[in-house]
Amino acid sequence: MSHFTKVRTAITDQERLVAVLRELGFREVESHARPTPLYGYQGDVRPEKAEVAVRRRHVGTASNDIGFHRTADGTFEAIISEFDRRKYNAEWLRKVARRYGRLTALAYAEANGFTVAAEETDKRTGEVRLTLRRTVF
Secondary structure (H helix, E strand, C coil): CCCEEEEECCCCCHHHHHHHHHHCCCCCCEEEEEEEEEECCCCCEEEEEEEEEECHHHHCCCCCCEEEEECCCCCEEEEEECCHHHCCCHHHHHHHHHHHHHHHHHHHHHHCCCEEEEEEECCCCCCEEEEEECCCC
């Protein structure tokens, strides 16, 4: 039975989180209004629950579910098994956070009349730089 690690994030928007996970290659991501149980690699029900879940069959052979649970302050915490932390580690979570930040910035830009003038990604750090433009009359 694997141990699940919980890692706090600054992510607050559930739909955007689902979009990020799909961008990162998970074809099927479950999104629930209420927390749903996560499953271990043998199909055993775990005590951990999450509103956003990637089921083990989409994570990898001998993997457990990956989940994101909404905390009392409205942010999500990632729930990842010790086994799966080898691949879905701190660097992977930084990638999730960067993609989430990019989608959040793009949503803000669209809602406030901005267009994206340029987008650059630092190949070394993965940092994304957006240049936004708004025409004022």
